[in-house]
Amino acid sequence: MNETIAIENVTKSFGKKTVLKDIQMSIGEGTIYGFIGPSGAGKTTLVKMIVGMDRPDQGAIDVLGKRMPNLEMLQEIGYMAQSDALYMELTGKENLTFFASLYKLSKKEMKERISYAASLVNLTEDLNKKVSAYSGGMKRRLSLAIALIQNPRILILDEPTVGIDPELRFSIWNELLRLKREERKTIIVTTHVMDEAERCDFVAMVRDGSIIADGTPQELKDLYQTNSFDEVFLYAGRKDS
């Protein structure tokens, strides 16, 4: 298995508060890796450091063999933040075009990627509407489409399915699984939804800035001797406190 992301002894604090303590992790190509844990556990901080928007205080993060932060690597990372981060005055298509033009893409590629990303999230019909007229779910979907726009090798999705109805969530997950299988993409997902966690290849439980458990979903369930992932989440939390 080729390693895409290597996290070595990463520690990060904001002021006096330590947000991440000694994180160690290796993520292989063509896997879906889930970060689960309560709000404020440090998931978003970790994800932002993988993207290279922040530097670790100690330790290092390598993406595709390059030390982060690295501007060139951002071509290979599709990032979807927790907030939708869209231009409300512009149409869906204008949003996609704008973000596409920030990456190295030929005219032809750009066109293809825009129509591919839009159809993936079922927005082809609504592309010429202003984003301010979109529903919450539509905004989330557009946001996901933007993360995919430059055909990155790595996808980092911070709570991608919040506010999306079960049917669309299902189709998005199927697409993520297909991207993993057929295009060997590496996908990192943070989530609160436990059945999504079960679809990941590996799961890391983050709590108070540390990874308290990681492994395949089955390994975690065995560890806590339970059949439901909700209980894994609860046990893991209790054990720590």
Add this chain to the structure above:
Amino acid sequence: MRTTALIKRIILEVFRDKRTLALLFVAPLLILTLMYLVFNGNAVEPTIGVENVQQPLIEELEKADIHVKEFENISDPKETMIKHELDAFLIVENDKPTLTLLNSDPAIANKLQMKIKQLIGAKMQAQLLEKNGMKIPLQTEDMVKTEYVYGSSETEFFDVFSPILVGFFVFFFVFLISGIGLLKERTSGTLERLMSTPIRRWEIVAAYLVGFGIFAVLQTIIIVLFSIHVLDIVLVGSIWNVILINLILALVALSLGTLLSSFAASEFQMVQFIPIAIVPQIFFSGIFPLEGMPGWLQVLGKIMPLYYAADGLKGVMYKGMGLADISFDLYILMAFAAVFIVLNLFALKKYRKL
């Protein structure tokens, strides 16, 4: 090009937002017109009441555009003045004149007092000379011939004031709109998202300067042309120099606006910068004379961009200075812009360390 894409997006967004467009292009013209009308109102002729004043003096007063109403046996001049809406009351008792002023507007009261005193003084002098058997014509106005270095006897306060005003409006509106533009990008999370693409920080700053700069250029030209051709504001020097000063000032406003927006968490907090960053600049822009202020206050004025812009604009528009005379002001303004632009680059580090 990433910068081009960003510039295109900024322009598209401003065009979609009709209110912002109106604020940029209509609001300054509206306020400028209003100011012009307010300041160019005709002076109201004052009315005074008199008691026991000789007829020749009354005639002199009326010649000097003062309405005169005659009263008799007034015990309380103040009450009479309020009742009859008089600006002043003049009583002569035992050859001693007493003047009571309404003083609701000190400027008007002062002017009136000077005029009346002058007339009475001249009258008394004439009477004195007449007693001694000499006769001279009463001519107070033409005794001293007056010449002007700048402007003429027709110069009004608005003429001196308006160059500052033109600069201020360019500064204020560009500051507000560019600041809120970048702020929107911060609060909506799109700046963070931009930072997760390979765009460089300088590309963002450059795009903002150019994108909003285009609107600033248009606004500046419209304001300048409107002030000069429609409002007929005095322009002695070259219009190109006026536009040049305002463009550099707009660049300062643009870079200051985007810089300060990084210290604001919301639109409201951006507006809170106005009393701190904008209003004090008005005080030091030359509307009030700086020479009379204490030394430390003058120094404070000299760290404000609007001070230099106002100095340059007044120089060109009112005093007719050329490019060489205002070059110092221009260099200082450019230095302000350069410093703010560099600080902007650092401020963006908050979002991405690289």
